[in-house]
Amino acid sequence: MAHASTRFTVDRTVPGLMVKIGDYPLHHGGVGAIRSLGRLGVPMYAITEDRYTPAAASRYLHGRFVWPTTGREDPERLVDGLLRIGRRIGRPTVLIPTDEEAAVLIAEHADVLGDRFLFPRTPRGLSRRVASKQGLHELCIEHGIPSPRAVFPQTQEDIEDFAGYARFPVVAKNREAFQRRSRPAVNGTTRIADAAHLRRLAKAWGPRPGVILQEYLPREEAEDWVVHAYFDADSAALSMFTGVKVRSWPPHAGMTACAYVVGNPELAEMTAQFIKRIGFSGIVDLDWRYDRRDRRYKLLDFNPRMGAQFRLFENEAGVDVVRAQHLDLTGRAVPEAEQRDGHRFVVENIDLPAWLAYRRSGYTTPHVPDRPASTELAWLAADDLKPFFTMLARFVRPGAKHLWQMWRGRAGRHHDG
Structure with missing residues (x-):
């Protein structure tokens, strides 16, 4: 796709490190983060499960650290591993967690990691609380935010x-x-x-x-909305985006397969007020469901990190949430601009089965534009082809079997709200 021209300059002396904990090599969000900052000349590093993941194949990756983890390691071991990586990079580096484990680990060991890395600081325990379904529900009740x-x-x-x-x-x-x-x-x-x-x-x-x-919340009476944003140290939104999830896999329950940018000032304001009240700083990926029965947006999930589909959102100045974080943490202004309404994001390897499933169910999303203004693919990029072909090589045979098992055994039993 044609990317928006940037109206800012980044500090290319400060690298970025994609931090992941657990075994999920086919992660398009990590590839998106590497491309987003790498296209601006920021040296990008990544923790990878092995040498042959799509992220490891990106032309924009400056260096990889092969470090397979399960998520069951002691936190002290994971922190020591991050510090070893930081010493190898040799200069202050912006951390970009791609999962809850990594986000919580960084937040809860900020005093140890802060001497070597740059990352937003959150009140103690807040990242773990918002990532917890019970903790989030209690926060919603405390601050008057609708939730199921x-x-x-x-x-x-x-x-x-x-x-x-x-x-x-x-x-x-x-x-x-x-x-x-x-x-x-x-x-x-x-x-x-x-x-x-x-x-x-x-x-x-x-x-x-x-x-x-x-x-x-029955899907026939609801719409799935997403909000991605970056909040500074004062919990002020430096970038804010809203969109509609059209398809997911498994259907109505899993990862976003197709989504559109759709302006929603009411939802943006609800999000900004909630984040300000709880005092969170950093990137957020929120899932909301609009319940037509009572005409309220209900908060389902709060991911205290970038979402895998974050590249859906980029404003007319060329800012996405990962770029906003890097700019802010390196002391640069984050330019304001309108989001690109009508832009579409498609995850190639899961959207086809999702499209077939949704077509059979007859489910539609009223707020989706008749035609996309532009489209970005999660994997395929003309300037960075290797991650796409690496994904295909790892996905086709086991991936097709996995999709079939998910559809046969789980479709109809799962729902994300």
Whole structure:
């Protein structure tokens, strides 16, 4: 695609480091971050699972650090690993976490990491709290932000009580964004049809279920909205973008497959006020659902880091949230400009099955433009082809099998709200 011309200059003496914890090599968001700053001449480094990930193949990657992790390591070991990487880079470096584990690790070890790296500082415990489904729900109640009704069972007896009065269907999600010592109770977002289904699932959750049971917002009466933004040390928005999620995979439950930039001043203002109240600084990726039944936007998820689809959003000055963070942390102004309404973002390897599934269901999103003003692909870029072909090589055979298993075994049971 034709990228917007930039109206700013970056500090090319300050590199960026993409930080990921866990094994997910096909991550288009990491490739997007490498390209975003790399195209401006910023030296980009990345932590990769091995030498042959799409991120490792990017022409804009200055250096890679092969460091396979699981997310179950002791935090002290992960911090030591980051410090070793920082010493090898040899100069102050902007950290760009791509998952909750990395974002929380950086926030909770800011005193140790701050001498070598640049990153936004958040109040102690806040990143972990917003990444937690229970913590976020409590913050929403505290600050008057609409969110789906939810309960947090502590025992199997609590689940049995809930089964007796709940209005089904309901949604089950893992209470915490990640568990270092145990397997998650559910795989993603799971729609539960009735009390019998709940009791069957609960048998595997153990004596202390780590789940949230949440009100189901029917897709026929809802729209999925996303907000990506960057907030400075005073929790003021230096860049803010709103858009509509059109398709995800698995359908209505998983990763964004196709989305459009659509202006929504009301939602932007709600987000800005909420972030200001809780005092968060840094990049955010928020999932909201508009419930047509009561005409309210309800906050579903708060990711205290860049979202995989962040390249959907770039303003007319050429600023996205990753560029905004680098500019701000290096002491440069972040230029204001309008977002590119009508721009579309497509994740090639998952959008085709998602499109087929949504076409069969007849689901539509009213706010989507008739035709996109422009389109950006997650993987394919004319100036950086190797990540696309590396993705294909790793995805085609096991990826096709995985998509089929997800569709056969999970479609219809998952929902992201």
